[in-house]
Amino acid sequence: MIGLNFIYGVAGLTFLAFALLGAAEKRWANATFHGLIATSFLLGDWLGDIGNGVLVLALVAIAASGRMKRRVETGEPRARGAMVFVPALVIPVTALLGTLLFKQVPWLVDPRQATLVALTVGVLLALALCYVWLRPAPAEPFRAGRALMDDIGWAAVLPQMLASLGAVFALAGVGEVVGRLIGVAIPAGSVIGAVLAFGLGMALFTIVMGNAFAAFPVMAAAVGIPLLVQTYGADPAPVAAIGMLAGFCGTLMTPMAANFNLVPAALLELKDRNGVIRAQVPTALPLLAFNIILLWWIVA
Amino acid sequence: MLVLSGIAIIALGFLLRFNPMLVIAASALVTGLAAGIDPLAILAAFGKAFNDTRYVTAIYIVLPVIGLLERNGLQARARALVAGLKGLTTGRLLIAYLAFRQITAALGLTSVAGPAQTVRPLIAPMAEAAAGEAHDPEKVKALAAATDNIGLFFGEDIFIAIGSILLMKGVLEGYGIIVEPLHLSVWAIPAAVAAFLIHGGRLLWLDRRVRRG
Numbered sequence: 001m002i003g004l005n006f007i008y009g010v011a012g013l014t015f016l017a018f019a020l021l022g023a024a025e026k027r028w029a030n031a032t033f034h035g036l037i038a039t040s041f042l043l044g045d046w047l048g049d050i051g052n053g054v055l056v057l058a059l060v061a062i063a064a065s066g067r068m069k070r071r072v073e074t075g076e077p078r079a080r081g082a083m084v085f086v087p088a089l090v091i092p093v094t095a096l097l098g099t100l101l102f103k104q105v106p107w108l109v110d111p112r113q114a115t116l117v118a119l120t121v122g123v124l125l126a127l128a129l130c131y132v133w134l135r136p137a138p139a140e141p142f143r144a145g146r147a148l149m150d151d152i153g154w155a156a157v158l159p160q161m162l163a164s165l166g167a168v169f170a171l172a173g174v175g176e177v178v179g180r181l182i183g184v185a186i187p188a189g190s191v192i193g194a195v196l197a198f199g200l201g202m203a204l205f206t207i208v209m210g211n212a213f214a215a216f217p218v219m220a221a222a223v224g225i226p227l228l229v230q231t232y233g234a235d236p237a238p239v240a241a242i243g244m245l246a247g248f249c250g251t252l253m254t255p256m257a258a259n260f261n262l263v264p265a266a267l268l269e270l271k272d273r274n275g276v277i278r279a280q281v282p283t284a285l286p287l288l289a290f291n292i293i294l295l296w297w298i299v300a
Numbered sequence: 301m302l303v304l305s306g307i308a309i310i311a312l313g314f315l316l317r318f319n320p321m322l323v324i325a326a327s328a329l330v331t332g333l334a335a336g337i338d339p340l341a342i343l344a345a346f347g348k349a350f351n352d353t354r355y356v357t358a359i360y361i362v363l364p365v366i367g368l369l370e371r372n373g374l375q376a377r378a379r380a381l382v383a384g385l386k387g388l389t390t391g392r393l394l395i396a397y398l399a400f401r402q403i404t405a406a407l408g409l410t411s412v413a414g415p416a417q418t419v420r421p422l423i424a425p426m427a428e429a430a431a432g433e434a435h436d437p438e439k440v441k442a443l444a445a446a447t448d449n450i451g452l453f454f455g456e457d458i459f460i461a462i463g464s465i466l467l468m469k470g471v472l473e474g475y476g477i478i479v480e481p482l483h484l485s486v487w488a489i490p491a492a493v494a495a496f497l498i499h500g501g502r503l504l505w506l507d508r509r510v511r512r513g
Contacts, residue, residue, distance in 0.1 A: 004355065011358040037357065044351040050340065053347030056325075063321040077373045082381075084374050087365060088421055092412045099409060116355060119362075119411045126365045134372055144367025149360060154321055159356045161324045165310075167349030168328040168342060172303045172335035208307055213464065217471050225475050237479045240468040241457065241487035248453040252446075255314055259356055264415035264445035268424055270438055279439070279446035283499045287454075290494045 003110030007120050012041030017142040018149055029067035030150055033059060037157065056164070063154035071147040083133070087126040094122030152266045158258035166214045175214070178205060179222030186223070191300055194227040199292035202243050203250035210256025212247025219243060234299040242295045249288035252280040306331030359416055366421050378422050379429035390431040390440055391507035394447045395500050397423055401451025402492060406458035419448050435506070443506070447499065454495035457488035 015038035022031030036059055044052060062068065098118025102109040109117050127141060149156065169175065182201050186193045198219060205215035224243055228234045251257045255274060265276050272278070306327040313323030332342035366374075382388055404412050411417075424444040431440045457464055465481050472479055 007358050007361075008354060011354075011361050014361050014364065017364075040351065041354060041358075044354060047347075047351070049344035049348040049351075051347065052351045053343035056347055056350050057343075060321045060325045064319045066319075077371050077376065079376065080372045082377060084369055084372050084377050088369055088374060091362060091365065091417055095412050096404070096409055115409065115411045116358065120358075123361050123365060130365060130368055134368065136368060140371075141364035141368040144371050145360075145364035146367075148363045148367050152360075154319075156360060157357060158320060158324075160350055160353050161321060163353040163356065164346045164349035165306075165324050165328050168332055168345055169306065171337065171345050172306070172331045174303050174306065174331065177301060177303055208310070213467055216464075216467060220471050220475075225472075225477075229477070236472055236477045237483040238487040240472060240479070241484045242491065244464050244468060245454070245457060245488060245491040248457075251453065252449060255320075256310070258320075260449050264419065264448070265442070267415050267420050268441045268445060270442055272438065272442075275438060275442035276445045276449070279442040280449065283446070283450055283495070283502060286498050287491065287495055290498075291491055294490055 001110050002108060002117055003113045004116075007113065007116050008041045008044075010120050010124070012038050014142070014145070015041060017139070018146040021139060021143055021146050022150075027069055027150075029062055029065065030069060033062045033068060033154065034146075034149065036062075056161070059154070059157060068153050069150065070153070071150040080134075087129045087133075090126040090129060091119065091122040094125055095119040098122065148267070151269060152263060155258060155262050155266050158262060162210045162256055162258055166209055166211060169209070169214070175218035176221075179218045182219075183222045183226075186227070191232055192296060194223055194232070195292060195296045195299055198223040198228060198239075198243055199246040199288065199295055202247040203253075203288055206247040206250030207254040207256065210251070210254055210258065212244055212251055215247050215250070216240075216244055219247075228299055232299050238298050239295065242291050242298070246288055246291045246295075249284045249291065252284040253277060302334040303331055305334055359411075359414065362416050366416065370421065374421050375425040378425040382426045382429040388430050389507045390427045390435065390443075391503035391505075393427055393430050394423075394444060394503050397444075398447050398451045398496060398499060398503070401448060402455035402496060405452050405455030406492070408456075408459040410452060410456050413448065414452075415445055415448060419444050423448070443503075447503070450495055450499050454488075454492045458485050458492060 015034050019031045019035035019038055022034060036055055040052070040055055047055065095115060095118045098121055099115045102114040102118055103111055130136065130141060182197055186197045201219045201223060202212065202215050205218060206212045209215055220240065220243070224239050228239050229236045251260060255262055255277065261276050262273060265273055270276070309327040309330055310323060313326070314320065328346055329339070329342060333339070382393070401413055424441045427440050427444045428437050431437070465484050468484055469479060469481055
């Protein structure tokens with residue numbers, strides 16, 4: 001069945017190309033970093049847990065060494081006609097149509113990965129179209145892609161690192177401790193206190209963890225289920241849904257959500273690493289207030 | 301209580317601008333040790349989770365196509381397209397993109413757009429071109445990325461098969477509470493509307509500041 005194996009194969013080969021091109025230019029730190037990511041994609045399932053852990057330590061060592069270089073400036077772009085939009089649009093259109101199509105053939109494509117598989121197919125189609133139409137040198141797309149990758153640098157694996165940190169937090173029981181602290185802080189019998197603790201707790205815990213998914217089980221256990229649902233008799237569906245969205249408001253305000261906030265800043269070459277967060281806070285705060293008021297209205 | 305020291309390390313490390321990769325590794329180690337976990341077991345848990353979450357890093361497969369197209373003038377074309385449209389302002393462009401992102405995400409099509417697929421090659425240069433001299437290009441680019449995130453977050457939960465809905469269903473089931481995914485996703489609609497109004501309002505306000513300024 002086509003699923004993550006196919007996506008990881010394409011991703012592994014792409015990073016392998018980045019690594020080889022980097023090595024050819026003697027950019028060793030970048031090449032090794034990309035080579036390790038390629039190894040993770042292609043061989044990760046065979047390395048074992050400790051082996052993957054050692055791979056992560058190597059990535060951390062390279063990132064911390066400060067030896068990874070930014071891209072070298074490339075020349076002015078060639079001017080092409082409006083046709084240049086076509087391959088760029090092939091990717092989202094294939095992702096869209098492919099998702100709908102692949103859901104119909106669950107025996108061929110893993111339905112849980114339909115969108116990512118469709119996106120990968122879109123990328124391969126667009127790449128083929130580029131080769132036929134623009135006739136670049138065989139390595140040119142990968143050289144151009146590597147230049148963008150060098151701009152992102154080690155931030156590329158931050159999201160994966162933070163997700164893994166979340167797994168260690170879960171193993172160590174960090175959530176239960178935070179939940180207990182918040183549970184103790186709520187004045188007994190106060191509906192507004194419980195609603196505020198749940199909404200703000202979701203947002204704050206998400207800011208710390210970088211991920212509302214990590215905050216939800218903790219806040220549900222500490223406040224959502226025992227107080228809002230079981231004590232005050234609120235409908236569990238809106239409590240859960242609105243709590244999760246309060247967490248999303250937190251995601252908009254934290255550098256810990258690296259894939260949403262730091263990676264785009266690097267990708268857009270912003271001077272301020274936190275520029276995207278600054279642009280989001282004025283939307284996130286009123287939206288958080290809206291969610292808390294809505295929840296209070298439902299519970300009360 | 302000692303297991304919370306990892307959170308303190310993260311906060312301090314980010315504040316003092318140490319390398320985040322190093323800060324995360326240190327936080328994982330300290331948290332694990334504080335909970336009495338064997339160092340090798342911490343390494344194994346971290347490695348396993350890293351291997352299980354590779355899909356978040358797979359998105360960079362779009363970079364060769366985007367990079368090649370940029371060398372063939374994609375961003376300049378996107379700017380030229382906007383320059384040809386009178387009356388198109390940064391605010392209106394980003395409001396249209398916000399609506400597109402929310403609607404496609406609500407249909408489960410979360411990977412159709414994103415910072416690498418659409419914001420860097422198309423939306424950011426278009427928004428910059430529409431802004432002309434009126435705004436700081438840094439701010440406009442940041443706002444384009446912000447609009448992408450807000451559209452995604454406050455659209456995707458309306459789709460019933462998205463990860464967060466399944467997580468909520470699973471957690472509630474652990475307490476013996478059975479909810480239908482549809483019942484959860486319906487409750488994502490008020491926040492989606494509020495997000496569109498609040499962020500859309502900010503974008504219109506941005507346009508207004510130009511005309512007066």
